[in-house]
Amino acid sequence: MPTKHKSTAVAKSTPPAFVDSQILRMKDVVTLTNLCDSTIYDLIAKGKFPPSFKIIPGGRAAGWASATISKWLTERVASGTEAT
16 A cells, blocks of 8 residues: 655745754855855854854865854844844
């Protein structure tokens, strides 16, 4: 007897759910923060956004710990301030 599977499709506007131990790449951070990548880089330069880290030392790939981004978002909501 075939089993029925529930659809796991997620709307494009819904940010992905991450476990705190995951590494987020720029596209994930853009989705979660609703900021464009150039704004994120600008905020990093101004010290207003957590910097990324190299996933592999000496490599090109960079990312953020999901807990770091969650904390930044929570602080923005709690303080009621804008990112820029």
